[in-house]
Amino acid sequence: MTEYEPVIGIEVHAELLTNSKMFCSCPVEFGGEPNTRTCPVCLGLPGSLPVPNRRAIEFVIRASLALNCEVKEYSDFYRKNYFYPDLPKNYQISQYDNPIGRNGWIDITVDGTVKRIGIRRVHIEEDAGKLIHASVGNESLVDYNRGGLALMEIVTEADIRSAEEAREYLVNLRAILTYIGVTNGKMEEGTLRCEPNISVRPKGTEKFGTKTELKNLNSFRAVYRGVEYEVKRQVEALQSGGRIIQETRRWDDDRGITIAMRTKEMEQEYRYFPDPDLVPMNFSAGLIEEQRSLLPELPQARKERFMKEFDLSAADAEMLTSTRAMADYYEEAVGAYPDYKGISNWIMGDFTRMLNSAGIEIDASKVKPVDLAGLLKMIADNVISGKMAKTVFEEMFNTGASPKEIVKSRGMVQVSSETELYPIIDQVISENPRIVQDFLGGKEKSFGFLVGQIMKYTQGRGNPQAVNQLLRKRLSETKG
Amino acid sequence: MKLSKSEVEHVAKLARLELSAEEADRLTTHLNGIMAHFEKLQQLDTEGVAPTSHVIPMQNVFREDVTGPCLTAEEALANAPESSDGYFVVPQIVEV
Incomplete structure (x- = not known):
């Protein structure tokens, strides 16, 4: 039977620790009543104009440097066009040709071996709102409090070859991002989201197989289990003569399986183009070096x-x-x-x-x-x-x-003096004559029992070394 | 380069525009007129001219990371065709 190897690339989205959203001054907070942290900009109302958050840009530069990326002077914003109700403008402001960071890497260690994972790009974009799917009826609810938050996307090269490497990459990436203070990295809360692209190919071949994208991995463990499951599913499908469909699959943590999500009605054609509302960025060497100097x-x-x-x-x-x-x-x-x-x-x-x-x-x-x-x-x-x-x-x-x-x-000071311990030791010896005889007859185990009794009388406060030493001394005297 | 009617219909679909057959015909003609104009522009010699994505000579326009006032939920929802309990209501989006 053909042996397959997984080929995995990972997209990570991290919410940045800014005070305000990416393109407007709405505050970034968690919880709260729905749609209470919006304004004309993040609601996409006509005539509103986005202005980028300087700190968010600095954070992405800093993260790019920490991930060993090149940061070029020139960078700009693009529109990614698609219709989905979590996006009020019908486009997401993102980056395309000129991301802030590119061609970086991080090293991970798996089974004692160091492996370098390439980072293809690091860019800034805006987060989408939150959709709530009612269990009954035929409507969905939308809350735009999260819409427009500064979101950093980090994309690896297809360098990852196992579930273990996927998890290890994420552990390392999260550590770096939280160290440099750009995100709180909470997978359970969704401030760090991991979406692996997974395909398999016959071992020894070069050509990539058809990939699937995995969503809803809310912990390191879910990343490991989800990737492991999806690789196995693909290999089994191919080995039994089936084929893989390019699709997005959702990890179901309770059932431990991935499920195909209903694909959007049309294969995505994002029609990226430079956002005319946002002028380009030109980073000075001074700014880049300043961010480098801030790396811990x-x-x-x-x-x-x-x-x-x-x-x-x-x-x-x-x-x-x-x-x-x-x-x-x-x-x-x-x-x-x-x-x-x-x-x-x-x-x-x-x-x-x-x-x-x-x-x-x-x-x-x-x-x-x-x-x-x-x-x-x-x-x-x-x-x-x-x-x-x-x-x-x-x-x-x-x-x-x-x-x-x-x-x-609590009066917990340890009892270790002879004057306090001897009376207790003597009492325990006199209460347990048979056990004392067993010990003197060579049964070393009985010693432990006697120590236990003494500790009980001292309510655990007896100094173990002192108790051991004094008990042994007393017992040897008894013997004599 | 000439746009076909089916390409125009495809672009309309991506933009969620519903076109009648007559409209699609008319827009195909209009768009091809615009394309012809761009073809003329392409005859210009741009050798040695750096590509540009913006026409205004500005860069590095940022705002400081400070918070400001927001709309109330009532204000935010004022123009929504439908709302409920502070949420915008949209036709069901099925994910799974």
């Missing part, structure tokens, strides 16, 4: 520095640098107390789990980096046990109090 250390470089400077594994460093907020947090915490591995483990373990269930990002957490550092220091100094630390951290997470305050107010 990018995720890849930061990951490599974390590995070197903090002696972290590639996986840990990648996770910690996946967002700028998390990387900043980590650096601030290790700056306060240099337990590199310990702080890394806490952030990626309990902390991330709690952030996820609270549905917030690390920079919105009440736990200050210096307090996380303080908690680790208290463990290292034997003030509290690792187990107690989990309880303390939970309270830090919920209240924002410092670990010192919590330990003090």
